[in-house]
Amino acid sequence: MNLMHDPNCIFCKIIAGDIPSSKVYEDEDMLVFKDIHPSAPVHLLMVPKRHIPSMTQVTAEDAPLLGRMMAKAPELAQANGCNPYPDGGFRLMVNTGEEGGQEVHHLHIHILGGARPWRKG
Numbered sequence: 001m002n003l004m005h006d007p008n009c010i011f012c013k014i015i016a017g018d019i020p021s022s023k024v025y026e027d028e029d030m031l032v033f034k035d036i037h038p039s040a041p042v043h044l045l046m047v048p049k050r051h052i053p054s055m056t057q058v059t060a061e062d063a064p065l066l067g068r069m070m071a072k073a074p075e076l077a078q079a080n081g082c083n084p085y086p087d088g089g090f091r092l093m094v095n096t097g098e099e100g101g102q103e104v105h106h107l108h109i110h111i112l113g114g115a116r117p118w119r120k121g
């Protein structure tokens with residue numbers, strides 16, 4: 001079941017403003033903020049405002065939302081310090097489940113970029 005807001009979810013608390021974050025973009029569907037423990041010079045997290053636990057729970061109804069998030073990512077990457085393509089660029093990553101490396105169970109797209117080396121990858 002996809003609750004609008006899970007009171008135990010750290011990203012829902014960030015979306016609600018109950019936990020502070022360094023926000024870089026917000027609209028009615030999504031919030032984008034800086035990862036508290038960056039793995040690269042640029043490390044943003046894009047989250048839908050609706051609590052979707054992971055990619056596993058995504059349905060066809062969510063396709064427009066995910067499409068909007070993916071389409072927004074390049075602009076946010078560039079605006080937040082990623083270098084221009086093709087010498088620069090960025091990585092989009094969605095960890096899913098335990099073996100996928102997911103720690104926070106509210107769907108999020110990592111935007112990673114900036115000069116290498118990065119801590120991960």
Ligand code: 5GP
Nearest residue numbers: 010021033034035036037095101102103104
């Ligand atoms: P996952 O491992 O689930 O793909 O990624 C979770 C990410 O959330 C990690 O990179 C972690 O650093 C970040 N994170 C966890 N808690 C917080 C928080 O309270 N604030 C922010 N800004 N990032 C967080």
Ligand code: ZN
Nearest residue numbers: 009012051106
């Ligand atoms: Zn949540």
